Amino acid sequence: MIVTLNEVLKDAKKNKYAIGLFNTVNLEMAKGVLSAAEETKSPVIIGTAEVLLQYSSLEELSYLLVPMARKASIPVVLHFDHGLTEDCIIKAMTLGFSSVMYDCSTSTFEENMRKSKEMCRIARLFGASIEAELGHVGAADADVVESDAYQGMYTDPAQAKEFAEFTNVDALAVAIGTAHGAYKSNPKLDLIRLKEIADIIDTPLVLHGGSGLSDQDFKNCVENGVCKINIFTDINNAAAKAAYESYRPGCGMTDLMGSMVKYIIKETIAKMNIFGCTGKG
Numbered sequence: 001m002i003v004t005l006n007e008v009l010k011d012a013k014k015n016k017y018a019i020g021l022f023n024t025v026n027l028e029m030a031k032g033v034l035s036a037a038e039e040t041k042s043p044v045i046i047g048t049a050e051v052l053l054q055y056s057s058l059e060e061l062s063y064l065l066v067p068m069a070r071k072a073s074i075p076v077v078l079h080f081d082h083g084l085t086e087d088c089i090i091k092a093m094t095l096g097f098s099s100v101m102y103d104c105s106t107s108t109f110e111e112n113m114r115k116s117k118e119m120c121r122i123a124r125l126f127g128a129s130i131e132a133e134l135g136h137v138g139a140a141d142a143d144v145v146e147s148d149a150y151q152g153m154y155t156d157p158a159q160a161k162e163f164a165e166f167t168n169v170d171a172l173a174v175a176i177g178t179a180h181g182a183y184k185s186n187p188k189l190d191l192i193r194l195k196e197i198a199d200i201i202d203t204p205l206v207l208h209g210g211s212g213l214s215d216q217d218f219k220n221c222v223e224n225g226v227c228k229i230n231i232f233t234d235i236n237n238a239a240a241k242a243a244y245e246s247y248r249p250g251c252g253m254t255d256l257m258g259s260m261v262k263y264i265i266k267e268t269i270a271k272m273n274i275f276g277c278t279g280k281g
């Protein structure tokens with residue numbers, strides 16, 4: 001069944017586990033993630049991001065994802081991740097996405113607050129949930145991630161409180177040292193900052209840049225207030241590995257699809273076990 005973030009994150013926050021958002025760009029990825037969720041009875045968040053639309057458009061994906069999520073036996077949030085333009089976000093909700101993220105993290109604090117609040121008002125009209133980002137989670141480039149400037153983009157707890165109260169968003173992505181893509185060196189997470197934010201706001205917190213973190217990193221983040229974790233690179237890479245290992249001269253795409261789905265299921269279940277969401281769906 002299709003639900004919003006509000007129907008799954010409240011329990012996750014209360015009972016200290018996290019739900020994964022697994023971005024999917026085609027049928028095999030969607031099958032893999034939803035099969036993993038059903039097999040382990042996990043609530044799941046599935047969707048795509050604006051930067052991933054080059055691989056499958058919102059319309060095309062919605063034709064797959066909406067009916068697949070609807071018939072799933074576990075709660076599925078259909079989420080549009082990292083919406084950058086208002087047009088795309090509204091289109092996603094029109095096509096049946098039950099949740100959106102409006103990423104204004106590169107805007108000024110005031111601008112981010114104003115734009116997030118306005119999109120929150122629009123999301124309510126669709127009955128959709130909304131996530132915003134405060135601070136900025138950048139790309140996983142070793143030089144950048146280790147710089148002082150990058151730490152300067154971490155979420156400020158006092159601002160988080162003001163932001164949450166003003167915008168009333170349903171989930172807040174925080175910047176505490178993670179980055180998008182494949183890490184080139186081990187990320188150092190600012191767990192004290194994370195706990196400080198979790199202690200002063202009720203809004204469920206989101207960890208972006210989850211691919212590549214250690215099991216212990218995930219556990220520490222969940223322990224300190226994270227209830228949604230975004231994963232893309234790890235399942236994307238698992239599928240590519242499956243295709244590589246299964247390839248034989250003369251074989252066709254259909255000979256590779258089964259093992260790609262299997263690897264995605266395995267990787268997704270591994271993450272769900274670490275996040276502690278299995279059996280909660």
Ligand SMILES: [Zn+2]
Pocket residue numbers: 082137180208209230
């Ligand atoms: Zn992200």
